[in-house]
């Protein structure tokens with residue numbers, strides 16, 4: 786969990802992004818998702834239910850099929866960014882891209898929701914500040930769109946304010962413009978990652994390209 790001082794800094798960033806039209810009420814931006822949505826989200830057990838239910842609600846309100854297909858690994862959407870350090874050595878980005886492709890094929894879903902959240906324990910362990918978490922989620926969308934231009938992709942940020950939880954739509958274009966003009970003021974220092982909970986001698990998976998058929 787973030788300290789009170791850290792939370793104050795992070796909530797200032799969230800307020801700024803709300804004020805500048807980067808984080809918008811998700812209700813006003815329903816996912817265009819007639820067949821449901823593939824939901825790339827963190828696995829956080831204290832937030833998952835709220836995130837999943839909000840996705841269901843967006844689908845219901847849009848008049849779409851209520852079929853969220855969750856791909857939940859610690860960290861969520863940001864893992865797909867090519868520069869996100871969390872679990873890079875395990876090629877988690879390729880793993881998620883592969884499973885997005887599978888979900889599209891098996892379930893005929895052509896909509897993807899990339900979600901990150903605050904506070905995220907996995908981001909904290911990896912030393913990734915909130916600014917970077919959001920930036921990686923935007924980069925993840927760019928990467929996915931370069932692979933599948935026809936795939937509809939929405940970015941979201943879930944925030945637990947302690948007394949309430951909210952899911953915001955993250956505008957890719959508004960964030961990019963805002964970051965160019967004001968970003969430096971809100972960037973905070975990355976911390977050293979904390980790997981102390983990881984088992985020693987963990988086997989690192991071979992690259993997918995070297996796995997025998």
Ligand SMILES: [Zn+2]
Pocket residue numbers: 827828829859860902904905906907908
């Ligand atoms: Zn998390």
